[in-house]
Amino acid sequence: MSKELIRLKDVTQVFDGETVLKNVNIYFNDKEFLTLLGPSGCGKTTMLRIIGGFQTPTSGDVYFNGERINDLPPYKRQVNTVFQKYALFPHLNVYDNVAFGLRIPKDAGDGSKEKIKLSKEEIDQRVREMLEVVSLKGFEHRSIASLSGGQQQRVAIARALVNRPKVLLLDEPLGALDMRLRKDMQQELKRIQQQMGITFINVTHDQEEALAMSDTVVVMNEGVIQQIGTPEDLYNEPKNAFVADFIGESNIVDGIMREDKVVEIFNRRFACLDSGFEKDEPVDVVIRPEDVDIVSEAEGQLRGVVTSVTFKGVHYDTIVDFYGFKWLIQTTDYCPVDSHIGIKIDPDGFHVMKKSKYSGMFGDYSSYSEEYDEINDPTIIDEEEAEGAEDED
């Protein structure tokens, strides 16, 4: 349905012997709001620079509308960028910053030598129109230095969008803004993208922002694309422990897939919805904190001891120790520290993933309690209790 606009094929980028992007394959659709999400240093900016033409990949190809554009310089690409920290021209006022691109004669695009030059009136009209889109009417003659961070960011967006690019690249556009403004601008960016009807490729390390704004999220780590999907897909069906941990909160435990729709954790079998694994295949099991119901100890499928409780407004972040493994449970029921509780998990509360290089690295909340200066006591559960749990099944 939607048309493919940009494709990176087998793109690898090496800097000083360090591989920053490894064999990246990805395409970007027309009119899509896509976010590259990953921790700092994972290669997001590098990928954006390759699309913008500021970086030639060590190997691999970049296609735009099916045409290979590896060697096309940035000024000839139908792509504009909102740079990290905006990079506005300090010697120009708001109006001249926005008009910068319009004042440069452009190739007609039909292969002829002729250049298209916009008239003064047309430039003026487009600049004013765009300033209105980003709610900066009346700021035309202000100097850049006199603007707040949020206003500078709007100028950067206007300066890029006024050229009517097919694609807008945004490198951590909200990174320099405070929390409140960031929330407002998320909505604002989404609105502008829909109003302009073009592709936005956004970069962020903030998973909440990525989920809130995007049609598609690309999770990256160490120069490798971990998963591409809608925000819902990523949350509900993370591909590996890294994605599960990076997107939202997750308890991740070792499990064994005993048969289709039956997973075993802590030596107990649970009904789940996942299938398609080998019999007895070791797996990672994700249980989201909000999918766990706290019940009385007797009713519980698993039993544990509460080690810390933090009030979070809507719910309590409750850390529960199960057989030496600490889980985060988000519940509206208050359970005091040291209380013995049981939990129940519905079949759709389990998400089973193949083992990956990230197995065992994430999803344990042992260190969580330390943040709240709680004493971490691993001796509460003894062998007997663990065996007892097994017998019960």
Added chain:
Amino acid sequence: MRTKRGLFAVPYVIWLALFVVIPIVIMLVYSLTVEVETATGTELAGSVENFTGMSLYMGVFGRSFWLALVATLICLLIGYPVAYLMSREGPGFQRVAMALIMLPMWMNFLLRTYSWMAILENNGLLNQLFQKIGVIALYNRLTGSDVEYFQMIRTPGAVVLGMVYNYLPFMILPIYTVLTKLDHRLIEAAQDLGANSSTVFRRVILPLSVSGIVSGVTMVFVPSVSTFAISRLLGGGTQMMLGDLIENQFLGGAYNPHLGAAIAMVMMVIVVICMLVMNHFGDGEGEAVML
């Protein structure tokens, strides 16, 4: 609090008073007085004739400002590209280039200028070289003339050359500093908006290096306009400039410190006006250099 912090400015104020304000006041007093013969000897009397009689030296004023302007423009035309190319190279290259540019400045100013004399003289190194490789013979054949050497020393060109050679680093350094501080992302932003390299240069790099140009022009023009050794040594007396004229009034045969002070005052006023006009184009950063 305010007065306490103000105390830190005291040494600076004393310095300014001792070495800037008082000398200028003394000069002003000198320039507005003349020595009058009386029965008992000479006496000082207030007068503006130092200024009114100065029209005699219009030629020297004209030459000074003209040669200084030419030298400054040449410095700018050489200095900007050098600074620009340097700023784009790696740190290793930059360090070596900087050392090479600074190297001549470690030598004594007069020594450098005497060396140029030895090079430019009628039987100097350059003319000897021209003779050896037949340039002079070729010139004679082509133009039908019969010269034994090229007249290089004692020409305005030699004076300009001396000034360019001596003051070029003062042009390169401030421009280089501004260019290295220039945010590379601004260049990328311009490219992103459709600017090719020449447009990037015209619309971003050049406007953002104006403050460096203003500093450089100031630092070359001011010493050039008041130079005296260069014009005397390389101009060989034929290219008298304001510096020589003033020196002559204080230390030379024409001894008349009152006239010397008046000429210096006029020169200072013209230079200050030039600099104010320059600074109007820069964004005020050049002012610091002026003071």
